[in-house]
Amino acid sequence: MDIHSHVVPSGDDGVASESEGLDLIRLAAERGTRAIYGTPHVWPIDGLREAREAAVRAAHERMREVASASGVDLQLGFEVTPVPERHDEDPERYRLGDLNAVLVEVPFRGPIGLPFDYGDFVEDAGFLPILAHPERSDAVLADPSHVREARERGWLIQLNGSSILGQHGRAERNLAWKLLHDGLVDLVASDGHRASRPPFLDETRHALVERLGDAADLLLDGSNLAPARQTGACATGM
Numbered sequence: 741m742d743i744h745s746h747v748v749p750s751g752d753d754g755v756a757s758e759s760e761g762l763d764l765i766r767l768a769a770e771r772g773t774r775a776i777y778g779t780p781h782v783w784p785i786d787g788l789r790e791a792r793e794a795a796v797r798a799a800h801e802r803m804r805e806v807a808s809a810s811g812v813d814l815q816l817g818f819e820v821t822p823v824p825e826r827h828d829e830d831p832e833r834y835r836l837g838d839l840n841a842v843l844v845e846v847p848f849r850g851p852i853g854l855p856f857d858y859g860d861f862v863e864d865a866g867f868l869p870i871l872a873h874p875e876r877s878d879a880v881l882a883d884p885s886h887v888r889e890a891r892e893r894g895w896l897i898q899l900n901g902s903s904i905l906g907q908h909g910r911a912e913r914n915l916a917w918k919l920l921h922d923g924l925v926d927l928v929a930s931d932g933h934r935a936s937r938p939p940f941l942d943e944t945r946h947a948l949v950e951r952l953g954d955a956a957d958l959l960l961d962g963s964n965l966a967p968a969r970q971t972g973a974c975a976t977g978m
């Protein structure tokens with residue numbers, strides 16, 4: 741399962757067309773992926789304007805049937821970059837498809853308070869925050885205890901396979917493996933954007949199995965999403 745990808749076109753830096761996204765989905769299926777969440781960016785400046793949202797949802801509807809024929813369940817969510825303006829909106833709009841969860845980006849730069857504030861907001865609205873790629877954040881690289889703090893709140897932590905493979909640099913790779921060995925990771929996803937940064941997880945899985953054994957598959961098969969499959973999971977203190 742790939743909980744974070746940019747295979748649904750939305751005018752951001754993900755795939756440029758439905759056919760490009762579907763080609764990548766088909767190739768991902770050949771490498772063992774059975775479910776992909778397309779998570780277009782909701783960036784700070786424009787947010788998600790209505791016309792863009794309508795186009796994204798229509799593209800997803802069309803792509804879903806084709807993906808299904810490839811054996812892939814294509815779900816739609818969003819990757820929300822946290823800024824105070826997002827607190828004016830119901831997070832329901834950004835939920836991850838069939839999950840009671842919202843994917844909250846931990847920005848590469850900037851204060852860690854923003855994702856924590858938005859995570860609190862999402863949780864208060866009854867959704868489980870999933871923090872996206874904290875290992876790529878300067879603030880977390882400087883102080884990895886933020887990950888433990890988020891997890892102690894019951895939030896889920898998602899790392900990028902590309903970080904685990906060292907494609908974003910040594911510091912990110914080292915932090916990713918430290919978090920994995922410390923048992924602080926719930927999900928590993930591709931964050932795939934395009935053919936040059938594809939939504940594949942097979943190589944990542946091999947690396948994880950080599951070092952973590954059977955525990956690797958729990959990071960990739962959606963097992964750890966159980967709290968996000970319960971209605972009102974956060975309200976019960978998960």
Ligand SMILES: [Fe+2]
Binds near residue numbers: 744745746819931
């Ligand atoms: Fe992303």
